[in-house]
Each structure stands twice: as structure tokens, then as C-alpha cells.
Amino acid sequence: MGNVVIGQSGGPTAVINASLAGAIRCAMDKGIKKIFGMHHGIDGFIKHDLIDMDEYLVDVNDLSLLKRTPAAFLGSCRYKLPKIEGNEDLYESMFEYMDEMDIEYFLYNGGNDSMDTILKLSEYAERTGRNQKFVGIPKTIDNDLAITDHTPGYGSAAKFIGTCVKEMICDNESFAGKDPRIVIVEIMGRNAGWLTAASALARDTDCTGPDLIYLPEVNFNIEDFLARMDKLIKTKKSIVVCVSEGIHLADGTLVCELANENALVDAFGHKHLSGCGYSLFRLVADNFGINPRVVDLSLLQRCATHLASRTDVEEAYSAGYIACETAISGESAKMITLRVPRRVPYNCFYEATNIADIANIEKKMPRSWITKDGTNVTEDFIKYVSPLVIGTLPPYYVGGLPRHMTLRNKRKEIY
Amino acid sequence: MGNVVIGQSGGPTAVINASLAGAIRCAMDKGIKKIFGMHHGIDGFIKHDLIDMDEYLVDVNDLSLLKRTPAAFLGSCRYKLPKIEGNEDLYESMFEYMDEMDIEYFLYNGGNDSMDTILKLSEYAERTGRNQKFVGIPKTIDNDLAITDHTPGYGSAAKFIGTCVKEMICDNESFAGKDPRIVIVEIMGRNAGWLTAASALARDTDCTGPDLIYLPEVNFNIEDFLARMDKLIKTKKSIVVCVSEGIHLADGTLVCELANENALVDAFGHKHLSGCGYSLFRLVADNFGINPRVVDLSLLQRCATHLASRTDVEEAYSAGYIACETAISGESAKMITLRVPRRVPYNCFYEATNIADIANIEKKMPRSWITKDGTNVTEDFIKYVSPLVIGTLPPYYVGGLPRHMTLRNKRKEIY
Numbered sequence: 001m002g003n004v005v006i007g008q009s010g011g012p013t014a015v016i017n018a019s020l021a022g023a024i025r026c027a028m029d030k031g032i033k034k035i036f037g038m039h040h041g042i043d044g045f046i047k048h049d050l051i052d053m054d055e056y057l058v059d060v061n062d063l064s065l066l067k068r069t070p071a072a073f074l075g076s077c078r079y080k081l082p083k084i085e086g087n088e089d090l091y092e093s094m095f096e097y098m099d100e101m102d103i104e105y106f107l108y109n110g111g112n113d114s115m116d117t118i119l120k121l122s123e124y125a126e127r128t129g130r131n132q133k134f135v136g137i138p139k140t141i142d143n144d145l146a147i148t149d150h151t152p153g154y155g156s157a158a159k160f161i162g163t164c165v166k167e168m169i170c171d172n173e174s175f176a177g178k179d180p181r182i183v184i185v186e187i188m189g190r191n192a193g194w195l196t197a198a199s200a201l202a203r204d205t206d207c208t209g210p211d212l213i214y215l216p217e218v219n220f221n222i223e224d225f226l227a228r229m230d231k232l233i234k235t236k237k238s239i240v241v242c243v244s245e246g247i248h249l250a251d252g253t254l255v256c257e258l259a260n261e262n263a264l265v266d267a268f269g270h271k272h273l274s275g276c277g278y279s280l281f282r283l284v285a286d287n288f289g290i291n292p293r294v295v296d297l298s299l300l301q302r303c304a305t306h307l308a309s310r311t312d313v314e315e316a317y318s319a320g321y322i323a324c325e326t327a328i329s330g331e332s333a334k335m336i337t338l339r340v341p342r343r344v345p346y347n348c349f350y351e352a353t354n355i356a357d358i359a360n361i362e363k364k365m366p367r368s369w370i371t372k373d374g375t376n377v378t379e380d381f382i383k384y385v386s387p388l389v390i391g392t393l394p395p396y397y398v399g400g401l402p403r404h405m406t407l408r409n410k411r412k413e414i415y
Numbered sequence: 416m417g418n419v420v421i422g423q424s425g426g427p428t429a430v431i432n433a434s435l436a437g438a439i440r441c442a443m444d445k446g447i448k449k450i451f452g453m454h455h456g457i458d459g460f461i462k463h464d465l466i467d468m469d470e471y472l473v474d475v476n477d478l479s480l481l482k483r484t485p486a487a488f489l490g491s492c493r494y495k496l497p498k499i500e501g502n503e504d505l506y507e508s509m510f511e512y513m514d515e516m517d518i519e520y521f522l523y524n525g526g527n528d529s530m531d532t533i534l535k536l537s538e539y540a541e542r543t544g545r546n547q548k549f550v551g552i553p554k555t556i557d558n559d560l561a562i563t564d565h566t567p568g569y570g571s572a573a574k575f576i577g578t579c580v581k582e583m584i585c586d587n588e589s590f591a592g593k594d595p596r597i598v599i600v601e602i603m604g605r606n607a608g609w610l611t612a613a614s615a616l617a618r619d620t621d622c623t624g625p626d627l628i629y630l631p632e633v634n635f636n637i638e639d640f641l642a643r644m645d646k647l648i649k650t651k652k653s654i655v656v657c658v659s660e661g662i663h664l665a666d667g668t669l670v671c672e673l674a675n676e677n678a679l680v681d682a683f684g685h686k687h688l689s690g691c692g693y694s695l696f697r698l699v700a701d702n703f704g705i706n707p708r709v710v711d712l713s714l715l716q717r718c719a720t721h722l723a724s725r726t727d728v729e730e731a732y733s734a735g736y737i738a739c740e741t742a743i744s745g746e747s748a749k750m751i752t753l754r755v756p757r758r759v760p761y762n763c764f765y766e767a768t769n770i771a772d773i774a775n776i777e778k779k780m781p782r783s784w785i786t787k788d789g790t791n792v793t794e795d796f797i798k799y800v801s802p803l804v805i806g807t808l809p810p811y812y813v814g815g816l817p818r819h820m821t822l823r824n825k826r827k828e829i830y
Contacts, residue, residue, distance in 0.1 A: 012589045040590075070582045072589035162816050163721050167485045170819060171718040174427045174487035175455075183714070206819045267700035285682035298710045299598070303586040306578055307721055309815065389815035400724065400804030401577050404585060404621045 001031070002104025004324060007038035007045060008072040009110035009117070010140065013153025014160070014305040015316035017073045017405075019109050019137045021063040022320025024053060028060065030328050036101065041077035042108070042117050046090070048097060055410050062405065067313060068395045069404040070305035080113055081120050084127075091124045098132055105133050105327035109320070111140035111151075115335055115359040122333035122355065133327040136335035136355055137319050141302045143194035146361040147353050148337035152319050153302075154194060155312030155388035160304045161187060161297065162201030162389065168295065169207055169240050176237030182284060182292035183240045185210070186277035188301055190246035192364045193217050195301065197377045198385055199242035211239050216246040217365050218374035220255050225280075226287055228375065233288055243276055255279045306402050310391025315348060322350045346387035416446070417519025419739060422453035422460060423487040424525035424532070425555065428568025429575070429720040430731035432488045432820075434524050434552045436478040437735030439468060443475065445743050451516065456492035457523070457532050461505070463512055466822070473826050482728060483810045484819040485720035495528055496535050499542075506539045513547055520548050520742040524735070526555035526566075530750055530774035537748035537770065548742040551750035551770055552734050556717045558609035561776040562768050563752035567734050568717075569609060570727030570803035575719045576602060576712065577616030577804065583710065584622055584655050591652030597699060597707035598655045600625070601692035603716055605661035607779045608632050610716065612792045613800055614657035626654050631661040632780050633789035635670050640695075641702055643790065648703055658691055670694045721817050725806025730763060737765045761802035
């Protein structure tokens with residue numbers, strides 16, 4: 001048995017390091033000699049920039065801290081490998097480096113763009129008769145990977161979004177004595193509305209939940225929005241609207257482009273769009289004489305490990321473990337997918353699926369999980385998402401703040 | 416013994432309801448017959464809009480849920496009583512209503528503006544020989560009340576800010592492989608920098624902490640900022656800058672006004688400033704050709720009860736309890752202040768201080784707790800803030816999301 005190398009790619013999640021911990025634990029269990037991390041994904045691998053995990057892990061207990069650490073411990077990248085044809089030199093040099101480091105198992109943790117790396121490397125290995133095995137571990141808060149029931153990272157982001165929206169509704173209602181108070185919450189999601197849909201989790205006996213939810217899967221209609229706001233303003237004192245950053249009109253115009261005249265010009269002379277939240281601010285201010293508050297959940301929705309879903313952490317860990325096991329068992333060109341045969345009581349199974357069926361494919365919210373009028377989600381979606389947000393895995397608190405495991409903490413320097 | 420009335424005022428905090436729970440618990444312990452809540456503070460009281468707490472609390476266990484509920488359960492307001500002279504009718508009618516409802520103890524939970532309510536009502540009572548007692552309970556995330564060592568609400572906001580900044584630094588470092596990545600975090604605080612200063616809690620063996628911290632107590636110097644950024648960009652790949660919303664130049668110009676040409680015109684025809692974060696975006700983009708990411712912690716910093724500091728929750732509860740006890744013991748025109756004779760090990764005592772020494776006074780960060788160059792905080796500040804963020808009081812999770820106690824949950828309708 002050769003060594004294992006693992007990389008993290010694309011936007012981090014609250015649980016991406018749990019997958020890393022799972023893969024490492026499996027490699028330890030199977031007696032793998034060396035576990036390497038790619039420093040900043042495939043980009044670092046190409047530059048021969050590897051991290052020797054021995055320098056950070058002295059025993060398996062360290063994995064518990066890694067599981068509770070946000071963002072990509074190894075460093076991430078957004079580099080996509082060029083096509084094989086015409087770039088054989090690059091591929092050849094990568095495989096030579098694998099041989100040099102005695103790397104037999106190559107694991108890559110990322111979204112649909114990152115799975116393209118597994119696809120290309122495994123194709124090249126097959127063509128050239130290499131024996132290395134390539135397995136992908138799913139990861140994205142966007143939940144837009146094909147075949148898998150859901151992706152590790154989504155459950156924690158959904159829990160954070162649902163919780164924060166619920167807390168902000170409480171806050172907004174506190175003041176709702178006189179004029180209506182309007183909060184517009186902008187949530188990540190360019191093409192798929194999974195994250196914004198999770199704001200509906202706030203709805204329960206103690207909370208109305210968001211009044212309107214707009215997803216990119218449905219065209220945004222300005223007149224319809226204004227008519228609904230008009231009705232809400234006349235009947236409610238606290239109004240909360242949740243919107244995906246990528247909502248657009250029927251002609252494809254992004255809503256964030258509507259307030260374009262106010263856009264900042266950025267460092268490259270491009271208009272820097274201030275987000276669809278500000279376009280809705282504009283519409284509400286101009287039509288109703290009320291200034292809404294715009295809240296952008298921004299980076300927090302993908303790195304708030306302090307509120308990770310335990311279900312999500314454990315599934316991320318399991319996906320990492322099983323990916324490593326799958327590679328060691330001799331399979332290649334696979335990604336681990338999650339299958340949920342039943343949601344109540346909840347059961348989740350892990351399968352190895354052909355990478356070609358997953359890479360570069362984007363899964364959107366089914367239209368049937370969005371209400372007909374396009375301003376809310378259905379009970380079926382709530383049934384889908386609910387088990388994914390169950391449980392917490394509290395951080396290890398030191399001095400009141402979560403302790404993390406970072407590249408700053410080389411064990412040799414501590415012990 | 417007459418009845419108790421309690422009101423919540425000003426911007427909510429993560430623990431304002433813990434003070435409400437403490438006051439209610441004391442009233443129960445002392446055998447008070449009726450506990451009324453003001454629906455939206457003094458504004459609701461004037462309108463005779465009271466909430467009978469019997470309708471929400473069946474036993475003391477409900478107080479545990481109330482302690483874990485963000486924002487103002489009773490509803491808040493920003494109404495300031497007019498001066499007594501010339502408004503005797505208003506004051507007389509308020510006292511008549513107290514007589515009518517047999518209210519003897521009047522508790523008000525708020526910041527320095529709200530303490531003005533306690534000051535004026537107790538003055539009027541003294542002038543007119545009324546026997547009602549008026550006691551204030553401190554509350555504000557801004558930590559800007561005089562005399563008290565700190566204010567309930569601040570510790571939880573500090574814990575949330577420190578934690579989120581630490582998580583975002585992790586996230587930003589994940590990508591720091593190529594060009595420098597810059598995040599600008601905008602934090603509440605118009606005149607006092609206590610909240611932004613708490614971002615320094617992120618600094619530890621596992622995290623560099625913010626690279627620059629700008630508070631309103633020190634004039635912001637554009638040239639100095641650019642020189643520091645230039646140095647950071649040349650030496651670091653991940654740069655995080657934390658700024659108070661109220662930072663200003665030496666001539667008093669708010670930094671948020673600098674990017675004014677891009678301001679949205681709001682519902683009242685005023686320029687709607689997009690925040691000092693965007694002014695710094697502008698400066699960095701224009702001078703270095705890099706687009707920073709601007710993150711505004713917005714409402715979350717005052718309502719993220721899911722990450723409340725246990726120390727803060729218990730102190731808020733105690734302050735509420737002792738305020739009620741103080742009023743019942745016959746004292747009036749007081750606010751409960753916290754005294755911390757020693758920070759290691761931490762001890763906190765509660766005292767009743769004359770309201771006239773507190774109302775309408777704003778306490779800023781001591782200049783000596785800010786580094787000489789004005790871009791960081793000192794160890795003395797860290798020693799001050801550290802004990803305030805210790806411990807957690809996890810929410811009651813139902814279906815993966817925090818359960819709250821809201822006005823929607825009348826007990827008669829549940830049981």
C-alpha cells in the first residue's frame with residue numbers, strides 16, 4: 001500500500017475539515033504510512049507543496065479538534081485542471097510526482113467543479129495504465145451536486161441560516177410597535193436556491209418565519225413583489241424577506257443589476273454590484289417610503305462552525321472515511337454519494353458513484369418544492385431539509401472562544 | 416406590596432430577556448401578586464398596553480426558555496419621555512394608571528437614554544409625594560454606560576464578534592494562496608469602540624487576529640491606513656480589518672461619508688450611507704487594485720442568543736433579580752451597576768447606584784486601552800473583556816433550531 005494525498009477545493013464549509021478528519025482516520029486505521037495534504041488544493045499539488053500530516057497530528061484525539069475547525073485547514077483553491085489534450089506534460093509531471101512520493105490514493109474534497117479534477121486525473125491514469133486511485137468527497141454549502149441526496153456542508157449552512165433568520169425575526173418584531181420594519185436578508189446561491197430555502201426552517205409555533213422567500217429557480221417579478229409588499233405593509237408590523245443573491249427577472253437580468261446606477265466601480269474598473277438586497281431596498285424605498293434594513297449573511301454562512309449541525313459533521317466525516325476506504329479497496333473515478341432511503345426516522349447510506357455522472361453538473365431545487373406563486377417553499381422541502389440540521393457539535397472553547405486547529409499549530413512547536 | 420411592571424427599551428441584546436426572567440423570578444420569590452410587562456416599553460405603558468405575564472408563564476421553568484430567547488420579548492421602543500415641566504398632564508396620567516393597576520415597582524431595562532425614563536419618573540414621584548419605586552436595569556451591547564464595570568449584553572456581543580471574526584479569518588486564510596485577500600468587517604458602535612475592540616479576542620495561538628482595528632475613539636487617518644495596508648499587502652496573503660461604524664477623520668467627517676457619491680438615495684430623499692466598510696473598499700480598490708470583501712455583522716451581533724456568553728446571561732439575570740429586590744426593599748431612582756473587584760479569578764458584585772450619575776452619560780474606551788498608533792487594543796483591554804465571554808448557555812433545540820418564547824406563545828392557547 002502506498003501513501004494517501006488529500007486536497008480541499010472551492011469555497012470552504014463549516015464541516016470540510018470533518019471530511020479531512022474522516023479520511024485521515026481511515027488511513028490510520030488501514031495502516032497507511034504517510035498522509036499528505038495538498039497545500040491549497042491541486043494548485044499546491046502541482047507546485048509540489050504538500051503538508052505532512054504527521055507534523056500536526058500526534059494522536060487520533062487531534063482529529064476531534066480538526067472536526068471543530070472551520071474553513072479549509074489545508075488551504076483551498078479554485079484552480080480547474082486544463083483538458084488533457086495538449087497538456088500531457090502537466091499530467092505526466094503530476095503522476096511522476098505521485099510516483100516520487102509513493103502516492104497511491106488521491107482524495108479530493110470539493111463541489112462539482114472540483115470533481116472535474118478527479119474525472120480528468122482518473123481518465124489520464126486509465127489511458128496511461130497508472131495504478132493510482134482517485135476518489136472525490138462531496139462538499140458544498142450550495143447543495144448543488146448531482147445524484148447525492150445532499151452534500152456535506154449544506155446542513156450546517158442551513159442550520160445557521162435558519163437560526164439567524166429566526167433570531168433576526170425576533171429582533172425585528174421587538175421594534176414593531178409603530179411603522180412597519182422591513183429586513184431583507186441576502187443569502188448565497190447564484191443558480192440554486194437551496195440555502196435561501198433553508199430560511200423557512202425559522203417557521204414554527206414560536207415564529208412566523210420569513211414573509212417572502214425568493215429563489216433563482218423562479219423568475220423574479222417586480223410588480224408581483226411590490227403588490228405583495230403593499231399587502232404586507234398594510235397588515236404586518238415586522239416583515240422579513242429572504243432572497244438568493246442570484247435572483248433574476250424573466251429576461252435574465254440579475255436583480256442585483258437593477259440598482260446599477262449606484263454600483264461602486266471596483267479595482268478593475270468594473271461596476272461592483274452591491275447585491276440584490278440593495279436593489280430591493282431601492283424598490284421598497286421608492287414605492288413605499290420605508291427604508292428596509294439589508295443584511296448580507298456573507299462569509300458567515302459558510303464558516304460558522306460554532307453552530308454546525310451534528311448530523312452534517314458526522315456525515316462529512318463518514319464521507320471522508322468511506323472515500324479513503326473506497327480508494328484503498330481499489331476503486332477509482334468515483335465520488336461518495338449520500339442516499340437517504342427514509343427521512344423519518346432518518347437513515348443515510350454512502351455509495352461510490354461514477355464521477356462522470358457528477359462532475360460539472362448542477363442540481364437545482366425541484367420546482368415542485370417551491371410554492372406555485374414562487375414566494376415560498378413547500379412542506380416537502382421542509383421534510384427534506386429538517387433531518388440535515390439536527391444536533392450540535394459544540395466547539396472546544398478556550399477562554400470563551402472556539403479553539404481551532406490551524407497550520408500555525410505545528411505539533412513539534414507545541415510539544 | 417403592590418404589583419411590578421417591567422419594560423424593555425432601546426436596541427435588543429442577546430440577553431435582555433434574561434434580565435426580564437431575573438426580575439420575574441424575584442417578584443415570584445417575594446410573593447408579588449401581578450407582574451406586568453410593558454408592550455413596547457414606556458410608549459406602550461403610556462397607551463395602557465400591558466402584558467399580563469401570567470398568560471405566558473405557568474411555572475418557573477418557563478423562565479429558562481425566556482433566558483434563551485433573543486431580542487425584547489415584551490417589545491422595545493426608542494421613545495424618550497419629554498421633560499416634566501409643561502408635560503405634567505402626561506406624568507400625572509402615568510401615575511394615575513400606576514395607581515389604577517396597583518403598580519408599586521417600576522423596572523426599566525435599557526441603555527443610557529432609557530435610564531432617563533427612570534430619572535424623570537422618580538423625580539416626578541418625589542416632587543408629588545408618590546410612593547412608587549423606580550429602578551433601572553442596565554442593558555446595551557454598546558457597553559457605554561457610566562459607573563458600571565460593563566453592561567449586560569456586551570459580553571455576548573463580544574463573544575459573537577470575536578468568534579465570527581476568528582471563523583472568518585480561518586475562511587480567508589483558506590484561499591490565501593495567491594493574491595492577498597482582504598476582508599473588512601464593519602461592527603456596530605457610533606461613538607464607542609467596545610464592540611469592535613472585542614474582535615481582538617480572535618487573537619490566540621491558533622489565529623493572528625485582525626490585522627488592524629479602528630475605533631471611533633481615535634481619529635482615522637487615510638494616509639496612515641494606506642501605508643499600513645501597503646505593508647500588509649506586501650507581507651501577508653490574508654488581511655482582516657475590523658472597523659467601528661462610527662470612525663471619523665480628524666475634522667469629524669465620518670468615514671462612511673467618504674464614498675458618498677455612491678450612496679443610495681433613501682425613502683426620504685436622504686443619501687443612505689452604505690457604511691464605512693464601503694469607504695474602505697473604495698480606498699483599497701483605488702490604491703491597490705484589490706477588491707476587498709466587506710462584511711457587516713449587522714443585526715446578528717445583537718440577537719445571536721445561540722452563542723450567548725453564560726457569564727453575560729447569568730449577570731443579566733442577576734441584574735434583573737436585584738433590580739426588583741432593590742425596588743421592593745424601598746429604594747428608588749437607582750440603576751443596578753456591576754462592580755468587578757478582581758478579574759482573575761473573576762468576581763462580580765451588584766450595587767444600586769443613583770440614576771442621576773448614569774442617565775444620558777456615554778462611556779467610551781479608555782485611550783490607554785488602544786495602542787499608541789490607534790490600530791489595535793492593548794493587553795489591558797483583553798484582560799478586561801476576557802472574563803465577560805466565558806461559558807455558553809446553549810439554546811433549547813427543537814428540530815435542530817433554537818426554540819424561543821414569544822408573544823405568539825400564550826400559555827392558555829397551549830395547555
